Amino acid sequence: MPETSRRGLLFGTAAVSAGALLTACTSNEPKKQPAADNQPAAPDDKPGKKVTIGFAGPQADHGWLNAINENAKSRAEKYSEVTLEITEGSNDTAAQIGQVQTLINKKVDVLVILPADGKALTQVGLQAMKAGIPVINLDRIFASPQAYRCWIGGDNYGMGLNAGNYIGEQLKDKKNAKVVELAGLDNLELTKQRSQGFADALKNYPNVKRVARQAADFTVESGQAKMAQLLQAQKQFDALWNHDDDQGVGALRAIQQAGRDDFLMVGGAGAKAAMDAIKADNSVLKATVLYPPTMAASAIDLARALGQGKGVGGMSELEIPASITLYSAVVTKDNVDEYLPTGFS
Known part of the structure; x- marks a missing residue:
């Protein structure tokens, strides 16, 4: 986009x-x-x-x-x-x-x-x-x-910072915890700010490492395709931060198709569908960071x-x-x- x-x-x-x-x-x-x-x-x-x-x-x-x-x-x-x-x-x-x-x-x-x-x-x-x-x-x-x-x-930097701190707190007692990031468009300053905030937050949790990052483009289709690539490349990780709830719809489809439920997911922006899923508590999506x-x-x-x-x-x-x-x-x-x-x- x-x-x-x-x-x-x-x-x-x-x-x-x-x-x-x-x-x-x-x-x-x-x-x-x-x-x-x-x-x-x-x-x-x-x-x-x-x-x-x-x-x-x-x-x-x-x-x-x-x-x-x-x-x-x-x-x-x-x-x-x-x-x-x-x-x-x-x-x-x-x-x-x-x-x-x-x-x-x-x-x-x-x-x-x-x-x-x-x-x-x-x-x-x-x-x-x-x-x-x-x-x-x-x-x-x-x-x-x-x-x-x-x-x-x-606050795009704040989105990344708060997503990283939330994930860090969930994983702070886990040894060698791994996280992946599904970003938005890399040519946008807002994407860079969100990723920087996320990286800065993870510095507070030395046991948590980001092992992969994939950029999508804020659409359902791109979220599904890029998430499928991440899942194929990363056979095990503990948390995912997705920058945008619209592309998160596609990401969740890819996760469900892969039969994966071994990690927690944090979304971004605050879509109603994401909040409904968080409330239902029947998927990997456990939080979203508001914009x-x-x-x-x-x-x-x-x-x-x-x-x-x-x-x-x-x-x-x-x-x-x-x-x-x-x-x-x-x-x-x-x-x-x-x-x-x-x-x-």
């Missing part, structure tokens, strides 16, 4: 938990992040002045990307004073630039943009800001901080606050933050019921 159809470069600088948007949460284990359809409105849910938010999102060619669009729509519907001007999702940079320029010409109050390509859309972000329309840059970051008022997105699409709902909250000249509930500052990096929680059978509402199809 091309880079423009996936989550792009992430260089968030302020590691603020998603919980900070709604509560002053300082715990290392943030509270659950409800799905859009189940989200309570933010603490300041009394209608304020009318705000028109322009939303330019991605083409929904992946479960996570579809969830981004749905979270944005559902969140906006919770506010009677918010009008959402939404474009047709696109992975074509020229088309999306045109869509954003149309929203600028309509003089929307705030823009929320998940760019098909952050670098390519930087100029149109700058154009909006210069026109006095503040921009919430969602997930794939623009090349210049002048192109947005606030960036909000996921929450609820960030789109939070982006709408931030845009509303900007349009109404407000800060963020639970924070003392008069202004919204400049950058928010969401926490990558590990979902297991012990907490899956809390996170199931956030699972995406």
Whole structure:
């Protein structure tokens, strides 16, 4: 899958938990992040002045990307004073630039943009800001901080780190434990960050060694094919980390076809199918590390606050933050019921 159809470069600088948007949460284990359809409105849910938010999102060619669009729509519907001007999702940079320029010409109050390509859309972000329309840059970051008022997105390094620490804790008492990694597209910065976080976490567990790594491309078909290769090459290992729950569907098929159940599997992103399997506890899949699409709902909250000249509930500052990096929680059978509402199809 091309880079423009996936989550792009992430260089968030302020590691603020998603919980900070709604509560002053300082715990290392943030509270659950409800799905859009189940989200309570933010603490300041009394209608304020009318705000028109322009939303330019991605083409929904992946479960996570579809969830981004749905979270944005559902969140906006919770506010009677918010009008959402939404474009047709696109992975074509020229088309999306045109869509954003149309929203600028309509003089929307705030823009929320998940760019098909952050670098390519930087100029149109700058154009909006210069026109006095503040921009919430969602997930794939623009090349210049002048192109947005606030960036909000996921933590790819944190995904790998938390996956590695979870696996390390499960295997810490096992001598010469072996793990394998089913990564995403290697030409994406996000894949490199996830793998680096995973490698750094395993350094804390000298008895655990990564013995194999295979890159897939975030599809069911690639997950099945690449996992079959790993299984053939590695006759024995103790744990698998799969970067993406969509390709994890294929990986699980390959595992079942091979009749293997001698290791534990950790997924990534937080798909509903993965959470259902974790809850059922009838496969090797025991956990998934979140990359929450609820960030789109939070982006709408931030845009509303900007349009109404407000800060963020639970924070003392008069202004919204400049950058928010969401926490990558590990979902297991012990907490899956809390996170199931956030699972995406």
